[in-house]
Amino acid sequence: MTQEDxxxxxxxxxxxxxxxxxxxNLGRAGSVWPMMFGLACCAFEMIVTLTSRYDLARFGMExxxxxxxQTELMIVAGTVTKKMAPQVVRLYDQMPEPKYVMAMGACxxxxxxxxxxxxxxxxxDKLLPVNVYVPGCPPRPESLLDAVLKLHKEIREETxxxxxxxRKDVDREIPVPEYGPRGLVLPKGEKSE
Amino acid sequence: xxxxxxxxxxxxxxxxxxxxxxEGKDPAILVQGDNLxxxxxxxxxxxxxxxxxxxTSVDYPDHFEVVYHLYSWKKxxxxxxxxVHADREDPKVPSVVSIWRGADWQExxxxxxxxxxxxxHPNLTRVLMWEGFEGHPLRKDxxxxxxxxxxx
Numbered sequence: 358m359t360q361e362d363x364x365x366x367x368x369x370x371x372x373x374x375x376x377x378x379x380x381x382n383l384g385r386a387g388s389v390w391p392m393m394f395g396l397a398c399c400a401f402e403m404i405v406t407l408t409s410r411y412d413l414a415r416f417g418m419e420x421x422x423x424x425x426x427q428t429e430l431m432i433v434a435g436t437v438t439k440k441m442a443p444q445v446v447r448l449y450d451q452m453p454e455p456k457y458v459m460a461m462g463a464c465x466x467x468x469x470x471x472x473x474x475x476x477x478x479x480x481x482d483k484l485l486p487v488n489v490y491v492p493g494c495p496p497r498p499e500s501l502l503d504a505v506l507k508l509h510k511e512i513r514e515e516t517x518x519x520x521x522x523x524r525k526d527v528d529r530e531i532p533v534p535e536y537g538p539r540g541l542v543l544p545k546g547e548k549s550e
Numbered sequence: 551x552x553x554x555x556x557x558x559x560x561x562x563x564x565x566x567x568x569x570x571x572x573e574g575k576d577p578a579i580l581v582q583g584d585n586l587x588x589x590x591x592x593x594x595x596x597x598x599x600x601x602x603x604x605x606t607s608v609d610y611p612d613h614f615e616v617v618y619h620l621y622s623w624k625k626x627x628x629x630x631x632x633x634v635h636a637d638r639e640d641p642k643v644p645s646v647v648s649i650w651r652g653a654d655w656q657e658x659x660x661x662x663x664x665x666x667x668x669x670x671h672p673n674l675t676r677v678l679m680w681e682g683f684e685g686h687p688l689r690k691d692x693x694x695x696x697x698x699x700x701x702x
Contacts, residue, residue, distance in 0.1 A: 440680060475687035476679075538684040 397435025602650035
């Protein structure tokens with residue numbers, strides 16, 4: 358059965374038949390609001406991406422929301438120190454679902470030059486599920502725009518049927534790490550670094 | 551005033567103290583920890599070094615060294631660099647918070663990261679690492695963190 362058969366002739370050109378996923382994801386991907394949240398120098402590249410020259414508003418991201426309750430994208434722009442890590446996880450937990458994480462820059466991806474340091478989490482993916490990695494030190498705004506397009510692609514490919522956001526049986530709780538004697542410790546008492 | 555002139559004035563004023571002149575690109579004055587507060591008082595009140603811009607520390611194989619950079623707003627002079635050695639096993643240096651209030655957090659930072667105890671400090675607690683952290687991470691013998699961060 359094609360669209361031609363389903364739509365009466367007088368309505369052709371006015372009615373579009375599409376899968377729910379397609380139309381729903383189109384709306385979601387076109388309006389991903391990032392959180393106003395920067396940890397280090399990468400934040401400046403993120404800020405300049407919002408300005409008129411690069412204009413993140415073209416992708417429906419003109420609002421950097423100051424509250425995690427109104428955001429669905431966390432751009433981790435900068436070094437995640439162990440002292441900041443519990444707050445980062447708590448912010449992520451406060452975001453409504455569906456939510457996405459972008460690791461921007463070498464520090465957020467792997468710890469970067471501070472990987473072996475005593476104070477830095479070697480990559481935010483040790484704490485949160487990361488959707489897009491943006492390499493660079495710092496990444497140029499074009500890289501961030503490309504990452505936004507990749508995130509759009511990822512959102513467009515989700516289906517309501519299988520994505521974890523709409524399922525009750527998937528455990529999505531991220532435990533907030535605590536400060537331990539040498540590094541971060543998971544609240545259950547499991548020893549981390 | 552050059553560092554040598556400052557050293558000569560100090561040596562003249564305090565002949566009973568053991569002072570040494572350290573040559574180098576930035577010449578310094580090596581003082582004994584016991585005399586530090588009295589010298590600091592003199593430098594602030596008599597020689598008008600009213601601004602302690604930096605307190606930092608160095609980890610040498612057999613001792614620690616605390617380095618003070620003093621400047622003067624009044625006569626726009628400086629820096630006068632004071633160096634104090636501290637024992638490797640039980641490092642202790644008198645606090646200069648009573649002389650320069652700005653030394654407060656800088657001494658706390660040195661205590662936090664290098665583990666040098668400042669006697670007489672009003673609130674010697676960690677300032678960068680959290681309470682409950684073990685060890686002083688800028689020491690050369692602080693263990694590396696090669697083990698992977700386990701999550702989940």
